[in-house]
Amino acid sequence: MLDVPNGNRVAVRRAATRLEILEAAWEVARSKGLVELTLRDVAERIGMRAPSLYGHFASKHAIYDAMFEQAWSDYEATIPDLERALPSHPRSAMRVIGAHFYDFTATDLARHQLMNQRVVAGFSPSAEAYAPSVRVLERAHRTIVALTGATTEDFEVWVALVGGLINQHHANDAGGSRHRVLLDRGVDMWADAVGLPPDDHQ
Known part of the structure; x- marks a missing residue:
């Protein structure tokens, strides 16, 4: 030193x-x-x-800003290991991708709210703080399109599906596993709509 x-x-x-x-x-x-x-x-x-x-x-919102950036950066840091562990079958891979994000956010209400909801009145992340979330979404879009042939609209439905189940978990079953169990069913419904072949899970 x-x-x-x-x-x-x-x-x-x-x-x-x-x-x-x-x-x-x-x-x-x-x-x-x-x-x-x-x-x-x-x-x-x-x-x-x-x-x-x-x-x-400079302010309480500046702390929220740094927390927002930290949360998305922490998730972004997990993605390389996730991608290396993805199964080759697209439907199976989508289950792993969905579970990975679900488990990261469903275990921490405050982090989920800051990352994915707008519960703090008047707070919007700065461009610098927002950047990791943009990179994560763009990377997820590229990965899922490459795996499944999904369209951008399909991807938007996917984001809404996983995010909606996380919201339901925190609103109605915090600490439980009901919506985590439903995640695989939701993935299969999405995969059927996109036209993915069945896998051994089905």
């Missing part, structure tokens, strides 16, 4: 503090609810005063 220029040490400390603030923000969002997040609650969790947060984030 002594060999690191002072400016770099300051940047490293600032980055570490920002991450600590984000971790605290997620803890508050998960315990009290995403829309109930306050700067005071976040600051208290890391032993700071609320005004001190402004040295790292």
Whole structure:
């Protein structure tokens, strides 16, 4: 650390503090609810005063912005392993793709709400924060079209299908598995509509 220029040490400390603030923000969002997040609650969790947060984030919406980017970046980082593990059969592959996104978001209501819904009044992610979600959607579109021959409209139905089941899970069966079980049925309905051949699952 002594060999690191002072400016770099300051940047490293600032980055570490920002991450600590984000971790605290997620803890508050998960315990009290995403829309109930306050700067005071976040600051208290890391032993700071609320005004001190402004040295790292310009506003509460700036914290939401960083959380949004972090959530989609975390999901994006899982995609290479997902793609390497995809079965060769297109219908089977679609089950794996659907389950992968479902499991990532159905286990965390606050993260799902920030990633996929608009529950925070007045908040829209910045272009920088939005970029990972765009990359994920474009990559999913390319992968699914290549696997199945689906059209863009088919892909949009797919997104609505998986997202709808996740919404139903959080609204009506949080902590349960009912809609996770229904996911395979939904995938098969979509695959039948697209014209994919049956697989061993059927």
